[in-house]
Amino acid sequence: MFSSWTLCCGRVQQRWVFAVMGCLAITVSYAMRITLSLAITQMVTTVETSSNSTTVDENTCSGTVSASSNSNTGDTYEWDEYTQGIILSSFYWGYIVSQVPGGILADKFGGKYTLAGAILSSTTFTLLTPLVVSKFESTGLIVLRILMGLGEGTTFPAVNVLIAAWAPPQERSKIGTMVMTGTQIGTILGNALAGILLEYSPIGWPLVFYFFGGLAALWVVTWILFFHSSPDVHPYISEAEKKYIQDKISENTRKHTQPIPWRHMATSFPFWALLIGKFGHDWGFYTMVTDLPKYMSNVLKFSITSNGLLTALPYVAMWIVSNISSILADWLIKSGKMTTTNVRKAFTTFGSVGPAIFLVAASYGECNRVLVVILFIIGIGLMGPFYPGLMVNGVDLSPNYSGTLMAIMTAVGALAGILTPDVVGLLTPNQTVMEWRIVFWIAFAVFMVTNVGVLFWQRGDVQYWNDLENNGQGRKDPENGAKPSERNESPEGKADT
Template sequence: MFAVMGCLAITVAYAMRICLSLAITQMVTTAESSSNSTTDGDTCSGTLSASSNSASSETYDWDEYTQGIILSSFYWGYIVSQVPGGIMADKFGGKYTLSAGILSSTTFTLLTPLVVNKFDSTGLIVLRILMGFGEGATFPALNVLIAEWAPPQERSKIGTMVMTGTQIGTILGTALSGILLEYSPIGWPLVFYVIGSISGFWLLNWILFFHSNPNVHPYISEAEKKYIQDKISENTRKHTQPIPWRHIATSFPVYALLVGQFGHDWGFFTMMTDLPKYMSAVLKFSISSNGLLNALPYAVMWIVSNISSIFADWLIKHDVMSITKVRKAFTTLGFVVPAIFLIAASFAGCNRVLVVVLFVIGISLMGPVYPGLVVNAVDLSPNYSGTLMAMMTAAGALAGILGPYVVGVLTPNQTVTEWRMVFWIAFIVLLVTNVGILFLQRGDVQYWNDLENNGQGSKDFEHRVKSSGCDNSQKDKATT
């Protein structure tokens, strides 16, 4: 039940986050002719099909730079609340920390049409900042819950199932938005009303029927409770001491998490946030086709993510590869192959079928990143997994801030040539950050996960060893 409800939590969070990416194509007054200043081959033939109902709602004169700021503003608030959200989740548990974040996002999503109509782009930017701030605790809270519910041998599978709510949410947010924009009697505001209501329905069920850990869950059987407790007994979350910031700050595997999350999210957020604009303004797809085609890569990505997670757990369970090697191999696969296909798509020009095929392959093959990188924080420290996930998502949020801004600056005319530079940047970021992962990533529990019990890092530990008369070999045994 947890894996399903956790997956749906990210689904509604991402649907609320992503729906603006498609809605903004109908919220903005279409400029007739940025293409007049471009050379042959820079623009694709065809007529951009607007929604037949667009006249029933207001449109706004926002240039590409302003749209870039609007699309990145969510991450301004998101990056600020990551670490506080992770600390709250580690201290108070995941259920209510997650509930508070989804409640704020739901409220701000439902308020979006009112705020935009009253305060224009400034109001939307402020609203998206607040929405991002509230949603910052989502991933840290879920990471804490994964540490409570997922046995180590099933962590890739359960963690991936939860985290791949990002793909389902992207599918829901883009496909449903495209359909609603095409047939809405009130225009683009219906997108925010419908998706916000879906999120509210999930939140009600989450509060009523789910609990933070197996020990307090009234609906779980004793047999299942005992199974979970026995399987995770070695690495289960203990009463946490003060967060060991000094040890975390000097841990190379933690830097692998941060570097990897920044690289992955640069590629992923560039596609998730700005691909609808590329399909609309450059390839001239209709609004309903845009929504469905943008959903397609994430549908395939969801399948690839879950299949790869099952395979990753099989490799670990049968001792075919160590956890560290599995994490590195799957992360590399999810970085390098998509980078190649994304840059290939940029050279496919206006061949719409080929572009879509290459995007589908490239984005879907980001799936192995979930059993490779995303679940790795729980490997390193079950006790502080919320804090580590907060740091990861903060690094990813930085990519979310910079990516749409860079797209807005580099694509004022929305041409193939301008967008090719966007894809080259994503290609370079993915490859460079993967090099850092290969050198730094680990899959074993770090000593600072439980300093109190293993003695590492405490100031009096050396004194206790010396006064006990232990030699170096005894000291090594004591630290283990």
């Protein structure tokens, strides 16, 4: 049945097909998630304002902003800044709940259908958004976003399980980063295309939700028809590639029926480094991805099309830096120039300290629009090394429980997603430069404090609790939480040979 597909596609390395399809999954997921951040600027009735004051610390920048330059904007609603903050954060209320169950499901049943179900649920709720808002306004939108987050919570755990199944350790940084940078591509498309659609749509803001929901539906159909959970069951992967992947990942990966080692994980410092680092990064990331369109519109007074395009630019930089840094990370590990642990620590730190500095600097650019946009591009772009630094680190620590680890990480990140829009809504009722400067200083503090935990505790070697059945309940190494006999790195920090 699959002979023609095998002849045609067997020459294509299927692990890279997975990397592309996984990236597209995250892309459509993020585009559906964040497009509301720009659309809400057109959904809310905004009174025209202007400011001639030069005291930008106390007032917004001079200029004029209105709800839209398009007369066909659809219905608009009188939602204050606090209500908008609740709406933007409500996705993460559901998202945080389904993470751990989703990770357990992905670890037990594989990633293909777990991921498909997540995207399908998000697609359905995205397509329903205009109808629900027209009937129930803010309350309906909040409930819809909670349900959307609840369904989409299995996305990253499922993806992490698939990375563990498809990515050999020597290519894990590249493949994992390529998949995870769908967050940036989705943000780029979700902002740039949404801005254009909002400007020229004959039906206004509802078209944004129909457009991205349709794209996601196309991905779901393609994924179900043509992709598989692992090389073992893939019908047209070449035997050479299947053997290569199996040989490279078989050492620390098994089909397991053991209970998840919650107690051992909870006492593992490298596990806590994942959570601390993820919270710190996501606090800064969600501050920007959720509220940057509002800053561009309400403070800098960019038009809706300019807002979409300029909001997308920083994530273009982030995508480029992410992929370049992932290639560098794999090269450093493969060549033996740095241990996996040191690579993960260095790249995570670079992806935290750099953004912390430049985002605060942007707030001091005040109303110099060119300077502020450049600083945002640099600051968000420097978040890129976080992906080969910490986002793939769960697979390093435990290939067998990578879905569960990613679920817990994403749940902790979702907590930041819940808090940041509310914090922004509370601190910026007047949308002034000074109010936003406080927001950026808080992000700076969270970045810097959480990175201390990363520097102390992050590790890059497989932990003993990855396979308790074979490793036993032996003594933990106090340095890294792994049994001495199971280390991939020597105590001196050099790779064993």
